[in-house]
Amino acid sequence: MRICLYLELEGKLIGCGISTAVKNQRKALELVGVEHTRNIREKFDILHLNAIGPKSLYLIKKMKRKGVKVIIHSHVTADDFRNSYVLSNEIAPILKKYLVYYYNQADLLLCPSTYTKQVLRSYGVRVPIEVISNGIDLEKFKFDPEKREQFREKYDANGFVPLCVGHLFLRKGLDTFIEVAKNFPEFDFIWVGRRYPLLEDPRVTKLLKKAPKNVKFINFIPDILEAYSGSDIFLFPSYCENQGIVLMEAASCKLPILCRNLKAYDDWLKNEHNCLMASTEREFIERFEKLLNNSSLRKKLAKQAYEDVKQHSLERIGNQLKEIYEKLLDGEYS
Numbered sequence: 168m169r170i171c172l173y174l175e176l177e178g179k180l181i182g183c184g185i186s187t188a189v190k191n192q193r194k195a196l197e198l199v200g201v202e203h204t205r206n207i208r209e210k211f212d213i214l215h216l217n218a219i220g221p222k223s224l225y226l227i228k229k230m231k232r233k234g235v236k237v238i239i240h241s242h243v244t245a246d247d248f249r250n251s252y253v254l255s256n257e258i259a260p261i262l263k264k265y266l267v268y269y270y271n272q273a274d275l276l277l278c279p280s281t282y283t284k285q286v287l288r289s290y291g292v293r294v295p296i297e298v299i300s301n302g303i304d305l306e307k308f309k310f311d312p313e314k315r316e317q318f319r320e321k322y323d324a325n326g327f328v329p330l331c332v333g334h335l336f337l338r339k340g341l342d343t344f345i346e347v348a349k350n351f352p353e354f355d356f357i358w359v360g361r362r363y364p365l366l367e368d369p370r371v372t373k374l375l376k377k378a379p380k381n382v383k384f385i386n387f388i389p390d391i392l393e394a395y396s397g398s399d400i401f402l403f404p405s406y407c408e409n410q411g412i413v414l415m416e417a418a419s420c421k422l423p424i425l426c427r428n429l430k431a432y433d434d435w436l437k438n439e440h441n442c443l444m445a446s447t448e449r450e451f452i453e454r455f456e457k458l459l460n461n462s463s464l465r466k467k468l469a470k471q472a473y474e475d476v477k478q479h480s481l482e483r484i485g486n487q488l489k490e491i492y493e494k495l496l497d498g499e500y501s
Contacts, residue, residue, distance in 0.1 A: 195485035279410035302484035308419035318397030330398035340404025
């Protein structure tokens with residue numbers, strides 16, 4: 168059994184969640200001994216796609232003519248495309264129709280959460296769907312005291328540091344992050360994530376111009392572990408996610424998590440069990456203050472999140488992928 172794990176425009180997606188997911192898939196397969204390639208010109212039994220572009224669609228048609236099974240990993244919905252780039256809300260209805268057509272070309276669709284599966288079913292996606300986590304590299308994402316000091320010195324971060332990791336989109340909760348920061352001017356709030364000036368939503372531009380001085384925006388860090396190690400709480404107010412890989416990364420680094428109450432997290436995050444959740448800006452401010460003033464609660468939540476995120480280890484994901492591939496080749500999804 169040989170798999171082609173292909174990501175269209177891979178070189179352009181460095182730092183994106185999709186790129187991280189594909190890296191995790193490759194390492195997961197290596198851990199369980201499944202042979203794979205990224206070269207579409209080589210021979211393989213299953214084409215496993217992770218993007219939605221025209222070349223991926225072309226490859227689906229080509230491989231199906233050859234009798235090769237096709238898996239599409241769903242990382243995009245119309246819902247999570249909204250409130251990202253300029254005109255994304257106007258484009259989203261068109262994207263939704265395309266996604267239904269595109270995803271229905273697969274022999275099997277993989278989703279990172281039960282929530283995403285429900286969303287795609289509501290769109291009209293009919294093909295078989297399996298839910299499988301994007302996984303987390305537990306060996307890579309470990310707290311590093313040296314990197315903590317390097318990060319704090321490099322970015323002049325002192326004291327209690329809240330962190331968010333994500334593209335500078337309205338969807339990521341930029342407004343809420345800034346509002347919380349305004350209420351705690353004595354702390355350095357750090358947001359690590361790419362900005363897209365030519366495609367930027369005007370609302371994002373306005374928010375960035377009015378952001379308080381205690382909010383620091385860092386476009387890109389080659390080693391994101393520095394940021395996780397250098398901070399003290401992971402503040403992730405995103406309005407829409409399919410799973411939230413950065414939440415698993417933060418948990419693996421034993422950071423206490425404060426996030427929005429989203430159905431996408433139901434598969435593993437539970438309020439007051441392994442994180443704190445909020446829905447409104449006022450709730451975010453109150454829960455942030457609660458974590459700030461209670462070190463034992465921070466330690467308790469971080470410890471539990473770390474234990475729970477182990478269920479998303481790459482070895483576990485590799486075994487699940489291997490089983491799915493075997494079932495597909497045996498015709499169990501036909």
